[in-house]
Amino acid sequence: MTRAPETGAELLERRRIFSDRLAVDSGGHLAIAGISAADLVARFGSPLIVSVEDTIATNYERLLAAFRKRWKGDVQVLYSLKCNNNLAIRALLSRLGAGGDCFGDAELRATLDMGTNPAHVALNGSDKTPDQIARAMESGVTINIDGIDELCFIEAVHRRTGLLAKTNLRLKILPDALNQVMRGSGLKHGAGVESVRRAKWGFTEGTALPILQALLVSHAVKMTGFSCHIGHLSTDPLAFRSIADAFGRAVTRLSLATGFVPLVLDIGGGWAREREPEQRADDVQITPIEAQVEAAVAALEAALAPLAARPTLWVEPGRYIVGNAQVLLAGVGAVKTDAGLRWVHVDASTNNLQRIETGGFVHDILPASRMHDDMDHVTQVVGGTCFRSVIAADRSLPALQRHDLIAVLDAGMYAEVFANQFNGVPRPAGVLVCRDGSVELIRAAETYQDIFACHIVPARFAPVPEE
Numbered sequence: 242m243t244r245a246p247e248t249g250a251e252l253l254e255r256r257r258i259f260s261d262r263l264a265v266d267s268g269g270h271l272a273i274a275g276i277s278a279a280d281l282v283a284r285f286g287s288p289l290i291v292s293v294e295d296t297i298a299t300n301y302e303r304l305l306a307a308f309r310k311r312w313k314g315d316v317q318v319l320y321s322l323k324c325n326n327n328l329a330i331r332a333l334l335s336r337l338g339a340g341g342d343c344f345g346d347a348e349l350r351a352t353l354d355m356g357t358n359p360a361h362v363a364l365n366g367s368d369k370t371p372d373q374i375a376r377a378m379e380s381g382v383t384i385n386i387d388g389i390d391e392l393c394f395i396e397a398v399h400r401r402t403g404l405l406a407k408t409n410l411r412l413k414i415l416p417d418a419l420n421q422v423m424r425g426s427g428l429k430h431g432a433g434v435e436s437v438r439r440a441k442w443g444f445t446e447g448t449a450l451p452i453l454q455a456l457l458v459s460h461a462v463k464m465t466g467f468s469c470h471i472g473h474l475s476t477d478p479l480a481f482r483s484i485a486d487a488f489g490r491a492v493t494r495l496s497l498a499t500g501f502v503p504l505v506l507d508i509g510g511g512w513a514r515e516r517e518p519e520q521r522a523d524d525v526q527i528t529p530i531e532a533q534v535e536a537a538v539a540a541l542e543a544a545l546a547p548l549a550a551r552p553t554l555w556v557e558p559g560r561y562i563v564g565n566a567q568v569l570l571a572g573v574g575a576v577k578t579d580a581g582l583r584w585v586h587v588d589a590s591t592n593n594l595q596r597i598e599t600g601g602f603v604h605d606i607l608p609a610s611r612m613h614d615d616m617d618h619v620t621q622v623v624g625g626t627c628f629r630s631v632i633a634a635d636r637s638l639p640a641l642q643r644h645d646l647i648a649v650l651d652a653g654m655y656a657e658v659f660a661n662q663f664n665g666v667p668r669p670a671g672v673l674v675c676r677d678g679s680v681e682l683i684r685a686a687e688t689y690q691d692i693f694a695c696h697i698v699p700a701r702f703a704p705v706p707e708e
């Protein structure tokens with residue numbers, strides 16, 4: 242029996258997650274936080290990145306509540322700027338009380354400039370420069386130590402200024418369970434531990450011990466705790482449990498060996514959302530954040546039991562907070578049918594969604610201007626660049642025509658930050674739909690001039706104007 246084709250409205254209901262603010266208006270258009278997608282594009286142009294304040298705030302508050310309810314000490318959520326570095330989003334999260342995880346000088350400066358409390362900021366990175374270390378110490382943020390040179394840089398700043406560096410030591414943990422939980426990431430069985438071992442971040446316990454001892458005796462250092470970030474490996478609670486367990490055990494052994502009692506434990510990011518393009522399929526069941534947190538906190542608390550310490554817990558989510566908080570709207574251009582295929586060009590491309598090319602992401606796509614039409618046309622949704630630029634292959638959509646609109650969901654994570662200008666295509670504008678129903682421009686569309694703004698043509702090559 243053949244199934245009747247689904248409509249965009251039905252697809253939205255099937256794939257909706259709790260903090261989506263998406264609906265269908267009376268004209269059959271997608272509405273984002275109450276504003277018609279067509280109106281947004283009419284006002285701000287296409288393509289357009291639409292951020293939703295309420296989604297960001299709801300995701301942040303739910304994650305924070307999940308940890309606060311389960312962890313018996315204090316909890317701070319440090320938003321990971323690398324995931325989406327839009328300054329308005331960073332400033333909004335600072336207002337909500339979020340700290341920050343940053344990597345390198347620009348992220349550190351942007352995090353602080355947007356009002357984040359330095360007491361809740363961690364500077365990560367495996368090759369921090371003397372300048373980054375100096376800025377971190379001057380601003381009072383915590384340095385997650387990931388290289389022995391960092392102690393030399395810290396001591397040099399201390400000699401010059403008398404300032405102390407707050408430091409967590411970043412650990413590399415290699416629980417056997419990684420082999421099991423990383424199977425879904427395309428790795429061969431047994432390759433999970435090896436993949437993490439080969440990643441440049443953190444120190445294994447044996448290497449960490451003498452570094453910890455050196456940090457503890459340095460007059461330039463106020464040792465605060467330990468950090469660990471394995472990344473988004475799996476959505477299986479076993480992943481969160483085994484990482485937290487291995488981290489907690491390593492922390493306990495290092496603390497007992499040195500007498501140091503950690504004040505802070507930073508357990509990193511990688512928290513899974515309930516709809517994830519990075520799963521490369523739409524049928525993956527993802528455990529809610531509460532179950533992930535339950536698994537991690539129970540394991541961490543058990544592993545820390547011998548310490549009788551209740552450090553403040555830091556978490557560094559990126560994708561969980563902003564993943565579904567941005568929708569990319571794109572207008573339909575040329576439609577071409579040949580060789581048994583139907584290509585629908587849109588004015589966005591994989592320039593704007595690089596992780597489709599580099600990570601195989603599969604995004605849900607809604608026919609934003611025809612939400613009630615049957616999606617009975619197998620469509621290749623492509624951008625106009627001279628890359629293949631396949632945004633979605635063999636996707637069921639209505640009979641889209643020029644001037645229709647599509648909406649790419651979950652465009653908030655690792656999209657704008659990886660976007661490029663291939664073929665000289667300017668990056669699009671971004672707007673924020675606010676909780677009070679207003680819409681604000683938070684990123685100006687780039688222009689032709691912006692694309693070439695940093696290029697310098699030596700005078701001797703400069704074109705000579707014709708007489």
Ligand SMILES: Cc1ncc(COP(=O)(O)O)c(C=O)c1O
Pocket residue numbers: 321323324342365470472473509510511512557558559560561
């Ligand atoms: C140190 C660190 N913390 C946090 C994150 C954020 O991870 P996610 O966006 O998966 O939550 C990353 C991402 O790579 C990271 O490297």
